[in-house]
Amino acid sequence: MSYTEESVWDTVLLNTFVVCKKKCKVYFHHGTLIWETEAPPHSRATLPVEDIITVDYVHTNDLSCCSDTGRYIPDLAGSSQDLDYVDNSVQHLAFKIHYVNHEKQNKWRYRVVTLKSSDPRQVSTWVKTFRTLLKGFTHRPKRLLVFVNPFGGKKRGLKIYEKAVKPLFDIAGIEVDLTITQRQNHARDTLLSEPLSDFDGVVCVGGDGTFSEIMNGLITRTARDQGVDFNNPNNELPRPALRVGVIPGGSTDTVAYCIHGTTDIETAVIHIIIGESSGLDVSSVHNQSRLLCYYASVISYGYLGDIIRDSDKFRWMGPKRYDFSGFKKFLANQGYEGEITLAVNSSNAHEDSKCFKDCRRCLSQKDVRFDDSSQEWKLIRGKFLMVNGANLSCACPRSPNGISPHCHMGDGCLDLVLVKHTSLINNLRLLLTLSNRMKSIYDLPFVEVHRTTQFTFQALPSPARTSSDVSVWNCDGEILVETTLHIRAHCQLLQVFFRGVEACLEDDQHCKCF
Ligand SMILES: *[C@@H]1O[C@H](CO)[C@@H](O)[C@H](O)[C@H]1NC(C)=O
Numbered sequence: 001m002s003y004t005e006e007s008v009w010d011t012v013l014l015n016t017f018v019v020c021k022k023k024c025k026v027y028f029h030h031g032t033l034i035w036e037t038e039a040p041p042h043s044r045a046t047l048p049v050e051d052i053i054t055v056d057y058v059h060t061n062d063l064s065c066c067s068d069t070g071r072y073i074p075d076l077a078g079s080s081q082d083l084d085y086v087d088n089s090v091q092h093l094a095f096k097i098h099y100v101n102h103e104k105q106n107k108w109r110y111r112v113v114t115l116k117s118s119d120p121r122q123v124s125t126w127v128k129t130f131r132t133l134l135k136g137f138t139h140r141p142k143r144l145l146v147f148v149n150p151f152g153g154k155k156r157g158l159k160i161y162e163k164a165v166k167p168l169f170d171i172a173g174i175e176v177d178l179t180i181t182q183r184q185n186h187a188r189d190t191l192l193s194e195p196l197s198d199f200d201g202v203v204c205v206g207g208d209g210t211f212s213e214i215m216n217g218l219i220t221r222t223a224r225d226q227g228v229d230f231n232n233p234n235n236e237l238p239r240p241a242l243r244v245g246v247i248p249g250g251s252t253d254t255v256a257y258c259i260h261g262t263t264d265i266e267t268a269v270i271h272i273i274i275g276e277s278s279g280l281d282v283s284s285v286h287n288q289s290r291l292l293c294y295y296a297s298v299i300s301y302g303y304l305g306d307i308i309r310d311s312d313k314f315r316w317m318g319p320k321r322y323d324f325s326g327f328k329k330f331l332a333n334q335g336y337e338g339e340i341t342l343a344v345n346s347s348n349a350h351e352d353s354k355c356f357k358d359c360r361r362c363l364s365q366k367d368v369r370f371d372d373s374s375q376e377w378k379l380i381r382g383k384f385l386m387v388n389g390a391n392l393s394c395a396c397p398r399s400p401n402g403i404s405p406h407c408h409m410g411d412g413c414l415d416l417v418l419v420k421h422t423s424l425i426n427n428l429r430l431l432l433t434l435s436n437r438m439k440s441i442y443d444l445p446f447v448e449v450h451r452t453t454q455f456t457f458q459a460l461p462s463p464a465r466t467s468s469d470v471s472v473w474n475c476d477g478e479i480l481v482e483t484t485l486h487i488r489a490h491c492q493l494l495q496v497f498f499r500g501v502e503a504c505l506e507d508d509q510h511c512k513c514f
């Protein structure tokens with residue numbers, strides 16, 4: 001629980017209200033709102049104050065029943081300043097609680113419930129009490145810088161923002177500075193040049209590419225402002241002060257999926273509004289002289305690099321080109337010689353364990369410093385179908401439901417996944433395993449996984465150096481033609497808006513309010 005002030009814990013309210021046409025005893029104590037029907041059939045619902053977005057007075061002409069369906073009900077009362085003014089002149093016989101509810105499959109939903117009374121003083125006491133308590137939630141963002149990519153993912157970005165994001169931000173009273181991106185790197189360049197101190201966070205509505213721009217812009221800006229040379233891979237990078245919200249709206253939404261465990265848009269918006277955050281590991285990619293990029297999900301050499309490179313040749317085929325190119329590459333079963341040097345037994349590499357919100361392992365890694373002086377290195381040489389520096393948050397090999405949003409997002413490690421060059425049959429096994437959520441490629445005998453903090457890769461082309469000897473790196477969908485790279489994980493470099501799931505795992509009935 002993030003709210004520890006005594007006032008929440010000490011506040012006690014008890015009254016009778018009409019909720020959904022039923023007379024209910026409603027009480028609030030120990031930070032939880034509870035209501036029970038007075039007459040049979042008995043029912044009881046609980047709502048922790050952390051799940052409340054806001055409370056509103058309801059004007060007498062809006063005494064329709066409770067609107068528990070949660071579809072965006074316009075804020076009839078206007079802004080909260082107006083309400084305080086209205087308070088003195090008009091008496092209200094009902095109020096609305098806007099809250100969020102945890103549903104199945106990592107989804108969250110916005111809901112509203114109306115409580116009616118015959119005594120306006122009661123209504124006013126409840127509303128004032130909740131408003132005071134909610135003011136104490138200082139971790140909730142009040143001003144956000146929002147970037148919408150109008151071109152990504154079937155060009156739905158703007159519509160998503162207008163229909164699903166803005167209405168909820170309005171209810172939560174969040175002020176928005178909106179930029180509709182007009183070109184590539186627009187978001188990144190804005191973050192590099194504009195003043196940022198007025199904001200509590202940066203939000204992107206787009207796919208992995210848009211997120212990547214935000215991430216690269218924020219990290220580079222922070223390093224530059226603090227005079228840290230980011231072109232030196234041995235320098236520790238300062239953590240950006242602004243938190244990042246990821247709202248899926250692209251053609252690939254891997255990052256949003258990895259963080260939230262779903263690509264549901266409303267869920268992503270709710271994580272931002274509630275304002276809790278977790279550290280996300282980010283990896284830097286350097287060539288021998290400078291920084292090339294940062295990535296949060298996966299960098300891949302070989303098979304996946306080839307697909308991206310060659311699909312450019314088949315641009316005329318549209319999105320199908322990925323399938324076509326992938327199929328061709330699959331049949332070609334091309335292997336690439338390479339040499340890998342990886343850090344072993346580094347101070348923050350651990351064996352596998354599960355991770356939940358505020359996980360001790362992630363927390364303990366928060367302040368680990370780079371120390372390469374006693375670093376041991378391991379050399380691996382071989383012919384590979386694919387080399388991956390993988391998916392920090394998605395790389396949990398065995399998660400109960402096949403997805404892994406709760407696997408160490410911030411333990412400072414990356415998984416180096418080496419897929420050896422073997423037979424076509426094995427490649428087929430690989431593809432089948434990748435597409436099956438219940439299976440893990442980590443179990444395949446020709447796949448080697450090393451958990452590490454950093455590694456270098458060097459392609460070893462044959463002396464003849466034909467072009468098919470070397471592949472390219474695919475870094476979050478971008479091609480890097482340089483083959484000699486140094487990749488390093490930066491522990492919890494970015495704070496992302498994400499509400500953990502621990503409350504629900506420990507105490508399931510809390511999630512099933514109403
Ligand atoms: C590293 O990358 C930069 C930018 O792409 C390039 O200008 C430079 O020549 C590269 N350095 C080496 C040693 O490959």
Ligand SMILES: *[C@@H]1O[C@H](CO)[C@@H](O)[C@H](O)[C@H]1NC(C)=O
Nearest residue numbers: 344345346347375376377378
């Ligand atoms: C790695 O660390 C463990 C315990 O910290 C130690 O027992 C082991 O010998 C180390 N292995 C190497 C290769 O340094």
Ligand SMILES: *[C@@H]1O[C@H](CO)[C@@H](O)[C@H](O)[C@H]1NC(C)=O
Nearest residue numbers: 254298388390391394395417
């Ligand atoms: C990385 O994440 C993507 C998307 O969730 C998944 O399809 C892929 O299998 C993951 N790769 C690895 C190596 O875990």
